Amino acid sequence: MDKFLQIPIVQWIEYRLPIFSFMNESIVVYPTPRNLNYWWNFGSLAGIALSLQIVTGIVLAFHYTPQADLAFASVEHIMRDVNYGWLLRYAHANGGSMFFTVVFIHLFRGMYYGSYKAPREILWMLGVVILLMMMATAFMGYVLPWGQMSYWGATVITNMFTAFPLVGDWLTTLLWGGFVVDNPTLNRFFSLHYLMPFMIVGVVVVHLWALHVHKSNNPLGIDMKGPQDSLPFHPYYTIKDMFGLGVFLLVFAWLIFFAPNLLGEADNYIPANPLVTPPHIVPEWYFLPFYAILRAIPDKLLGVVGMFGATLILFALPWLDTCKVRSARFRPFFKMAFWLFVVDVFVLGWVGKNPPEGMFILIGRIASIYYFAHFLVILPLLGKFEPTRPLPESIGTPVLKGGGEMPSGAAAAKMEKS
Amino acid sequence: MRGLMGAAAAAIVFVGFAGSVTAAEGGYPKQNWSFDGVFGSFDRAALQRGFQVYQEVCAGCHGIKYIAFRNLTEIGLSEDQVKAIAAEYEVEDGPDDEGEMFERPAILSDIIPLPFANDNAARASNNGALPPDLSLMAKARPGGPDYLHALLIGYEDEPDDVTLNEGMSYNRYFSGNQIAMPPPLDDDAVEYSDGTAATVDQMSSDVVHFMMWAAEPKLEVRKRMGIKVMLFLLVLTALLYASKRKIWARVDH
Numbered sequence: 001m002d003k004f005l006q007i008p009i010v011q012w013i014e015y016r017l018p019i020f021s022f023m024n025e026s027i028v029v030y031p032t033p034r035n036l037n038y039w040w041n042f043g044s045l046a047g048i049a050l051s052l053q054i055v056t057g058i059v060l061a062f063h064y065t066p067q068a069d070l071a072f073a074s075v076e077h078i079m080r081d082v083n084y085g086w087l088l089r090y091a092h093a094n095g096g097s098m099f100f101t102v103v104f105i106h107l108f109r110g111m112y113y114g115s116y117k118a119p120r121e122i123l124w125m126l127g128v129v130i131l132l133m134m135m136a137t138a139f140m141g142y143v144l145p146w147g148q149m150s151y152w153g154a155t156v157i158t159n160m161f162t163a164f165p166l167v168g169d170w171l172t173t174l175l176w177g178g179f180v181v182d183n184p185t186l187n188r189f190f191s192l193h194y195l196m197p198f199m200i201v202g203v204v205v206v207h208l209w210a211l212h213v214h215k216s217n218n219p220l221g222i223d224m225k226g227p228q229d230s231l232p233f234h235p236y237y238t239i240k241d242m243f244g245l246g247v248f249l250l251v252f253a254w255l256i257f258f259a260p261n262l263l264g265e266a267d268n269y270i271p272a273n274p275l276v277t278p279p280h281i282v283p284e285w286y287f288l289p290f291y292a293i294l295r296a297i298p299d300k301l302l303g304v305v306g307m308f309g310a311t312l313i314l315f316a317l318p319w320l321d322t323c324k325v326r327s328a329r330f331r332p333f334f335k336m337a338f339w340l341f342v343v344d345v346f347v348l349g350w351v352g353k354n355p356p357e358g359m360f361i362l363i364g365r366i367a368s369i370y371y372f373a374h375f376l377v378i379l380p381l382l383g384k385f386e387p388t389r390p391l392p393e394s395i396g397t398p399v400l401k402g403g404g405e406m407p408s409g410a411a412a413a414k415m416e417k418s
Numbered sequence: 419m420r421g422l423m424g425a426a427a428a429a430i431v432f433v434g435f436a437g438s439v440t441a442a443e444g445g446y447p448k449q450n451w452s453f454d455g456v457f458g459s460f461d462r463a464a465l466q467r468g469f470q471v472y473q474e475v476c477a478g479c480h481g482i483k484y485i486a487f488r489n490l491t492e493i494g495l496s497e498d499q500v501k502a503i504a505a506e507y508e509v510e511d512g513p514d515d516e517g518e519m520f521e522r523p524a525i526l527s528d529i530i531p532l533p534f535a536n537d538n539a540a541r542a543s544n545n546g547a548l549p550p551d552l553s554l555m556a557k558a559r560p561g562g563p564d565y566l567h568a569l570l571i572g573y574e575d576e577p578d579d580v581t582l583n584e585g586m587s588y589n590r591y592f593s594g595n596q597i598a599m600p601p602p603l604d605d606d607a608v609e610y611s612d613g614t615a616a617t618v619d620q621m622s623s624d625v626v627h628f629m630m631w632a633a634e635p636k637l638e639v640r641k642r643m644g645i646k647v648m649l650f651l652l653v654l655t656a657l658l659y660a661s662k663r664k665i666w667a668r669v670d671h
């Protein structure tokens with residue numbers, strides 16, 4: 001880096017805009033806990049998934065027509081007549097599922113290792129903002145092909161807004177651009193679907209800004225106390241992230257090339273028809289747990305509040321969990337509660353997929369109550385009564401038993417043996 | 419490494435969960451299709467027989483509007499053969515220099531002409547029912563080709579406790595069992611030029627094969643590319659893993 005900064009043109013730019021030292025500090029020598037495991041790969045994967053969605057989406061928009069009479073046919077035009085159009089569309093449609101998959105794992109990782117705790121509360125809340133914006137973007141994107149499930153999904157979801165007192169009808173008319181889901185709805189959803197990913201990029205930048213203030217949490221959940229606890233981001237985590245990307249792309253490519261319609265609904269290959277309601281209207285898989293909560297509550301307004309509340313409650317997580325110990329490794333009871341919560345979310349997803357009848361109603365209600373009980377009852381109680389295990393002195397201590405070799409890089413020279 | 423396995427397992431659980439909740443219920447016999455699987459491809463002879471069944475049986479009521487004559491070269495017909503097929507159809511074109519619409523023989527760039535001018539005309543000729551377009555049918559029903567094949571061979575006499583509505587037929591695989599489409603196929607409904615016996619089962623398989631091609635014409639190029647991409651990614655990922663091991667060997671962790 002020092003040699004690089006001696007190059008005259010680099011010096012000239014650096015003096016006016018210190019971008020090279022900024023890059024150096026944020027992705028090269030950036031101190032990263034030396035003990036991050038593979039669960040920490042999913043943040044960078046989420047960024048890459050977002051980028052891939054933007055790139056494929058922009059090219060798809062070259063060929064797509066956001067008009068109710070033409071939208072469905074324009075998607076088929078992309079699939080049949082545009083060079084590699086099938087690849088673009090399948091990559092974009094499955095890319096949404098991949099994006100949600102890595103973001104959900106990223107989120108569960110944050111929960112397990114207490115990454116939301118002080119001083120990372122704002123970092124966490126920005127992540128929840130990104131999740132909410134992703135949900136809105138994905139929902140509107142699913143409407144664009146204007147198939148049966150697009151149309152009826154849009155109808156069901158937008159109708160929920162009528163449940164809000166006073167502003168409900170006004171809000172729904174605003175979403176529709178009329179009095180039913182129709183061409184104006186499609187037009188504005190296309191516009192917003194194109195806009196929101198760039199807004200997400202903006203929040204991601206702030207998310208990274210907040211991250212770089214206090215740096216990454218780690219599996220032990222204790223702070224880095226000195227250079228012996230960290231490694232420079234490059235090359236250690238650049239290569240680890242690259243390897244993770246390879247695994248991610250293998251799963252992604254398998255979906256695109258060998259099971260492109262696995263996660264889609266057959267009904268969406270039928271053009272939208274306002275006169276024919278599909279027998280089962282189901283959202284995309286990543287909404288199913290929330291859909292189950294919506295249907296578990298036998299009151300329209302409360303159901304909608306419950307569904308939105310299920311995501312919004314994540315904003316309060318840093319204050320609902322009062323335990324000072326971050327990582328589940330040192331919280332035996334929290335660890336159990338965490339896994340029960342994961343199981344509960346999967347149960348909700350399974351219930352959301354099935355028609356709301358018979359045992360699914362009861363299971364859905366119990367699972368919904370447990371979902372909120374986890375946040376509102378179990379976490380506060382654990383914070384009060386849970387006996388935690390003793391924390392290690394430092395990150396370096398368990399890693400460098402008896403003093404290991406020095407890491408190469410800038411930090412190495414000053415490092416003490418521990 | 420344990421963490422890696424865990425993370426990979428979690429990703430697979432997520433995708434697997436997503437897949438399992440979206441997979442269709444069965445109930446109909448599973449067929450062996452040549453286009454199934456990683457190395458799957460279309461059987462050109464089956465596609466041509468299927469096109470013949472479509473043309474001689476289905477096309478009376480069902481359009482296939484996303485298929486143009488030019489696409490038929492992909493099912494193994496030569497350009498001259500397709501031109502000859504197209505020339506048998508008359509299509510409306512225009513307006514000409516006098517502002518008049520006129521009829522002319524179809525050419526390669528025309529779509530295969532639709533049986534009805536509009537949905538109302540289609541309903542009027544079909545007892546009020548609308549025969550759906552077949553372009554995407556193989557992807558537009560849960561179960562896809564297996565379901566369509568089952569539907570075509572699923573016509574039976576109705577059980578004693580069932581009274582059919584007027585004009586309806588009984589089909590054991592159709593939702594609700596009462597279908598507006600009368601049994602479309604009888605043995606030897608078409609005469610195959612390659613000597614294949616035209617049983618109902620054979621014609622059903624062939625026409626479904628053709629419909630799968632119509633719905634997913636890029637299936638072969640997709641799977642071929644997929645194999646290359648997967649092999650490339652496997653080698654790349656292995657190299658990245660080796661590099662990661664080598665770089666991390668410099669430090670205790």
